[in-house]
Amino acid sequence: MKRLGLIAIIIFGGLLFSITFELPDLGDASSPASTHVSPYYIEHTLEDTSVPNVVTAILADYRGYDTLFETAVIFSAGLACFFLLRIPERKAPKARFYRHLTTGLTLRIEKGGRIPEESKEFERIDSAWVPNDVIINMTCRLVVPFVQLFALYVIAHGHHSPGGGFQGGVIFGAAIILFAISNNLRSTTRRLSEKSSALLGSGGVIIYLGTGLLCILLGAGFLNYSGLSVFPGLDPVSARSYGILIVEIGVGIAVTAVMVWIYYNLASAGTQEEGL
Amino acid sequence: MSLLAAILIISGLFFFTGGSIGILRFPDFYSRLHPAGKLDTMGLLMTMTGMALYTVQEFTLAAIFTSLKILLIIVFVFITSPTATHAILDAGVRAGLSPWTAPGKGERE
Amino acid sequence: MNVDNLSPDELSPDEKRQTPAFSTSLKQIISFAITFLICFATWIILSGRLDFFHLGLGVIACAIVARLSSTKLISRRGIENLPRQWFRFVCYVPWLLYQVFLANLHVMSLAFNPRLIEVIDPKIIRFKSKLTRPMSLFIFANSITLTPGTITVFVSITGEFTVHVIDEYSGLSLPGEMEEKVAELMGE
């Protein structure tokens, strides 16, 4: 069976390689991809939208429908993970673990034992806990805020540098996942619950959709941000620029929330009890 | 200035080489972490410093900000790299990869 | 997201004994402000654009980050002598860099040594450090990992270190001078 798989892979790899020679050369000006719409985008982006980064303008403005449905696809990926994996807590665990916040000591309480109240002193943690590691905890305390700041920078500067909603959302989600790794899943879900991550995910898509609908209400086409120019201080060109920014923020929120949501479900195998 | 940058980059590449060869040559998992954790960090520090110096040569505002960003990468790596090394080592200890009977003198074939 | 993230060193046992110089709410405001300023400096480096629009976005982003994690970055205890600590830290970094450089030359000579297997002698050593605060334990542990032939395996919260050393020569200097430097740095 293994050999059969190897043969199939070699055949398909060879096919892909042979097809590579038929592709147009890199930077070929007469290839089909760079003769129809690309020159239009490259020449008109700056005067249409005042966005120097052509990729951002194409993604969020010229091909707005495409990106809208991409965001919806990401949200439905989170939804699919939820429906496939999520199972309610089946049985009460044999023992519960609580961490004393001041000293980092861990209490193990057998079934039937008296449980300390959820207070500022004790925090319930995963039962497959990892001993409190000073080095990793301190590093994450130092690094997480800067990773979050970098993520916001990537979202906000999609106009000028590589980046935008998707990339920034991934980095922000990674920052929250880093917090979950360095502490544990239970203390993360207490700060950002599953319900609010799902709501934020759909909220991001709604921001995108709402911007498009607002454009219709203001008399322009769906996702034609130049309709936003009725607001004071905006001309059609800068309105398109701001419209792209709003859309990117919506995408960023959606991607962050969905990343965290998928992590919750995957890391705990659906129980949301014990994480990585 | 650009000569200094070139010297820094070359010595950084030299450290990277040492790290890679060390990873190949050291006998067991625990000792391999020493070249991986230290030499790569040092190589990154030196190449990045060299490139920051090369960038700041033009002395425009944009160039200064770019080289500051490169310095930011250096600071980030200096905080995170020892932690990553420690995390891998910690996983190894918990996996029970005997560090106490390390392949010391004469025990290796 | 920021319900009650108390970090271990905010509520140390000796907090009741010392009389605080500032009240708790003022400390909160100060830690928020310091976090905000650090974040804003980082934002300017990242952004590199000094026009009104991007700086405004920066203010919003830094406010979000500072709201989410001001208690994470700046510990509320000992906020009075923060500037002194930072100054000492700046003095500590060049010494550390010099040590790191020496360490790398040592590991480098090992990596290119043709008789590598005979030269190295990895083993685990343990020692008790006098440092107590998590921050100083963290700085000390990462400094150990960066310097000659030693990697921190485990640090307990009471300051017991387990260290993996690559040869005899590397383990001799522990805890030694570096611990003194870190203790002085954190004012312990």
Added chain:
Amino acid sequence: MESFFLYGAIYLSLIMILSLYRAVFGPTVLDRMIGVNAIGSKTTALLVLIGLIYQRVEMFVDIALAYACLNFIAVLAASRYFQKRKGLYDEHH
């Protein structure tokens, strides 16, 4: 100076192949992780070098910073995963 950076980048990617050996044939999972981590730290430098070759450093620095972040998080997550799952660490039995 551009050709210097070009040769530097080529040399760096040749070195990465050495680390790749550890990542592919490493006897244990943790050896593979060391290999991947080593490749990741070299990639950070390689990205800035590529930026210098194309004279677009300000763009590639962002990518390098993002790569450094994600590399660290990936290594940390992988080490935590192998600690708790896979039967490497089990204290209930």
